[in-house]
Amino acid sequence: MLSPAIAPLRLKVMPSGALAWLVPGLLLVAWWTGSALGWISSQTLPPPARVGVTLVQLLTTASGWAQIGISLQRVFGGFVIGAGLGLVLGLAMGLSRVVRELLYPSFRVLASIPLLGWLPLLMLFLGIGETLKLVLIAKAALVPVTLNTARGIAEVPRSQREVAQLYGFSPLQLLLRVLLPAALPSIWAGLRYGLTSCWLVLVLVELLAASEGLGYLMSNGQQLMQMDVLLAAVIIVGAIGYGLDRLLEAIERHLLRWRREAFA
Amino acid sequence: MSARAIVLGLVPPVLGLVAWIALGNTSAAASPLFVSPGQVLHALAASAAEGQLWAATSASLLRYLTGLGIGVAVGLAAGLLLGLSRVGRVLLQPTLRVLQQISLFAWVPLVMAWFGLEETSKIVFIALAAFFPVLVNTLEGVRGVPVSLVEVGRIYAFSRLQLLWRVILPSALPSVFSGVFLALIYAWLATLGAEYLLTQGQGIGSLLVEGQDQYRTDQVVVGLLLVSAISLLLNWAVDRLQAHLTRWRVTA
Numbered sequence: 001m002l003s004p005a006i007a008p009l010r011l012k013v014m015p016s017g018a019l020a021w022l023v024p025g026l027l028l029v030a031w032w033t034g035s036a037l038g039w040i041s042s043q044t045l046p047p048p049a050r051v052g053v054t055l056v057q058l059l060t061t062a063s064g065w066a067q068i069g070i071s072l073q074r075v076f077g078g079f080v081i082g083a084g085l086g087l088v089l090g091l092a093m094g095l096s097r098v099v100r101e102l103l104y105p106s107f108r109v110l111a112s113i114p115l116l117g118w119l120p121l122l123m124l125f126l127g128i129g130e131t132l133k134l135v136l137i138a139k140a141a142l143v144p145v146t147l148n149t150a151r152g153i154a155e156v157p158r159s160q161r162e163v164a165q166l167y168g169f170s171p172l173q174l175l176l177r178v179l180l181p182a183a184l185p186s187i188w189a190g191l192r193y194g195l196t197s198c199w200l201v202l203v204l205v206e207l208l209a210a211s212e213g214l215g216y217l218m219s220n221g222q223q224l225m226q227m228d229v230l231l232a233a234v235i236i237v238g239a240i241g242y243g244l245d246r247l248l249e250a251i252e253r254h255l256l257r258w259r260r261e262a263f264a
Numbered sequence: 265m266s267a268r269a270i271v272l273g274l275v276p277p278v279l280g281l282v283a284w285i286a287l288g289n290t291s292a293a294a295s296p297l298f299v300s301p302g303q304v305l306h307a308l309a310a311s312a313a314e315g316q317l318w319a320a321t322s323a324s325l326l327r328y329l330t331g332l333g334i335g336v337a338v339g340l341a342a343g344l345l346l347g348l349s350r351v352g353r354v355l356l357q358p359t360l361r362v363l364q365q366i367s368l369f370a371w372v373p374l375v376m377a378w379f380g381l382e383e384t385s386k387i388v389f390i391a392l393a394a395f396f397p398v399l400v401n402t403l404e405g406v407r408g409v410p411v412s413l414v415e416v417g418r419i420y421a422f423s424r425l426q427l428l429w430r431v432i433l434p435s436a437l438p439s440v441f442s443g444v445f446l447a448l449i450y451a452w453l454a455t456l457g458a459e460y461l462l463t464q465g466q467g468i469g470s471l472l473v474e475g476q477d478q479y480r481t482d483q484v485v486v487g488l489l490l491v492s493a494i495s496l497l498l499n500w501a502v503d504r505l506q507a508h509l510t511r512w513r514v515t516a
Contacts, residue, residue, distance in 0.1 A: 023359045044378060098272065105273035109492075112499045116456040116469075117491035120476040120484045124297055204369040208460060215369075222373035230373050238366035 046228045055232040058217075068236060071202060071213040074130075078137025079198045083191055086142045090149025090190075091175075094183070100150065111143040115201060119208070128209035133202070140201040141194035148190025152183030185256060192248045199241045299481045307482035308489065316471070321490065323466040324455055327383070331390025332451040336444055339395040343402025343440075348432070353403070364396050368454065372461050383465060386458040393454035394447035401443025405436030441509055445502045452498055456491065468494075 028048060034040040035047035042050075058064035089107075093100045115136055126132040156179050164178045180187075206215020214233050221230030281301065287293065288300045299307075311317045346352045346360075371392055379385040409432050417431040433440075459469020468490055475483030 021358075023355050024362075027359075101269045101272040102275055106276040109496065113488075113492045113495050114453050114456060116453060116460065117472075117488050117495065119460070120472040121481075121488055123476055124479065124481055124484060200367045200369065203367040204457060207369060207372060218370065218373045222377050225377075227377060230377065234366060234370050234374060237370045238362065241367050242362075 043225060043227065046231070050228045051231045051235075054228040055235060058229075058232050058236065067213055067217055068240075071206065071215070072240070074133050074137060074206075074213065075195075075198050075202050078134045078202075079141045079195055081134065082138030082141030082198070083145045083194055085138070086145025086190070086194070087149055087187070089142075090146040090187075091153060093146070093150035094153025095179075100154075104150075107143075107146065111147070115139060116204075123209065132209065133205050136205050137198045137201050140197040141191075144193040144197065145187075145190040148186050148193075149183065152186030152190075153179055155186070156182040188248075188252050188255065192245065192252070195244055195248060196241070199237075199244060203237055296479065297481050299485060303482050304485045304489075308486050311483070311486060317486070317490070320466055320468050320471045321494075324459065324468045325494075327386055327458075327467065328390060328451055328455040331387045331454070332394045332447060334387065335391035335394025335451060336398050336447055338391070339398030339443070339447070340402055340440065342395075343399045343443075344406060344428070344432075346399075347403045347406025347436075348428075353407075357403070360399065364400065368393055368450070369457055369461075372457065376462065381462055381464060386455075386462055386465075389458045390451050390454045394451040397446035397450060398440070398443040401439045401446070402436065405439030405443075406432060408439065409435040438509065441505075445506060448498060448502055452495065 031040070031045065032048050035042070035045070058067070089103070093103060093107075118139070119136070122132055122135060126135065160178055160182060161174065164174045169177065202213075203215045203218075206213040207219045208215075210216040214237050217233040218230050218237075221227065221233060284301055287298070292298055293300070308317075346356055372389060375385050375389045375392070379388050413431050413435055414427065417427045422430065455467075456469045459465075459467040460473055463470055463473055468487060472484055472487035472491075475481075475487060
């Protein structure tokens with residue numbers, strides 16, 4: 001399959017919709033055929049129709065929505081707590097050198113210890129209830145939001161601050177009208193990465209310790225050999241993860257449109 | 265680093281340690297879950313002397329390196345093939361992008377269902393965690409090779425293999441490396457995750473789960489220290505490698 005001509009950039013074609021769907025389509029046909037002819041045992045991979053039916057059931061019944069709702073609630077709860085704390089911490093670190101020197105080294109060390117390392121200790125002290133999930137998900141958002149906010153604020157050009165001083169801005173005006181807008185791209189990158197991490201952590205926590213939610217559906221489906229439930233839950237997790245990221249990307253484009261106009 | 269910065273940076277950990285020791289003199293120490301720093305050190309020394317610490321660490325690291333090796337190799341090969349073939353890229357890239365969106369740990373039950381509850385599943389999962397970042401970054405690296413470089417290669421009448429080895433790979437290398445660096449970190453997280461979810465066999469994760477099941481806080485803290493040490497070492501190594509790499513690029 002090695003074409004002698006490396007596809008140079010000028011030959012770059014946008015994958016057309018039809019072509020992009022070819023491989024998944026072929027896989028689906030192979031899956032369907034294999035299931036129909038009994039080549040693939042339903043224990044390994046249930047027929048696509050059954051996964052489809054389960055997926056529709058999850059998405060159309062109240063009990064299915066309850067599981068999805070619980071997962072979303074956990075993610076947003078943890079994300080709001082973690083991102084809120086991260087914004088405050090990041091602002092403090094970005095604005096004050098003393099705070100930065102005081103907290104940054106410890107924060108870096110704590111940030112590079114994976115969440116998974118904390119998990120057993122937290123389980124001992126917090127049990128496996130809702131608190132544990134919120135703490136872990138909040139921590140997943142806290143680290144990227146703090147670091148990116150601190151960097152964004154600290155990197156605002158001095159000249160911009162001086163202009164604000166010339167205009168006699170109050171500290172609050174300086175923050176709201178100069179520092180935050182200038183640091184927004186960096187802060188937003190932190191928020192976006194934080195939300196993605198939250199979703200990743202949610203799945204892990206629900207797999208390990210939950211009696212409801214999408215992760216629980218997966219581990220339960222795997223234990224009870226209900227592969228259709230497992231696969232349907234995986235599809236929903238993937239779709240929501242993708243959707244959340246695209247949503248933040250769209251908001252980012254909207255929020256930062258003034259920047260683009262400046263260079264138009 | 266000024267002296268002031270070092271002193272300030274040391275304040276939180278010292279305060280934390282003091283608070284931990286002070287807790288030992290309050291009613292909190294009566295809880296069966298409470299351990300003092302001394303007890304943790306004692307547990308650390310004991311499990312090191314019994315060889316338990318080393319057995320768990322070596323089992324985890326062996327698993328990590330095996331999965332990492334497989335994932336990086338397959339990711340590199342797939343990235344090169346896809347990057348070099350336009351047909352393959354147009355056909356497969358959308359599918360891969362969708363697969364990548366699936367939260368890493370969502371693969372675990374699937375891998376368990378398909379590969380069982382033993383060592384194979386752990387290795388497959390770690391390899392999967394390493395595979396995606398290498399694939400994506402290799403693909404980007406190959407696609408970013410400047411046309412002019414390829415044309416020079418053609419003027420010299422390079423064979424396909426020479427073109428790959430002398431032009432494409434060196435040019436794509438920085439991007440490939442950043443994929444490998446990500447894989448180093450992801451595979452380590454996947455190692456821990458796999459050991460938590462598949463509790464059979466030895467490893468640092470199993471040590472932690474065992475300590476948690478038996479309410480042995482000292483063992484859990486020892487495990488946490490071990491995880492922290494390896495994670496910090498890994499992050500430090502990646503930072504150093506990255507710095508080294510960019511230095512090489514600057515001199516180039």
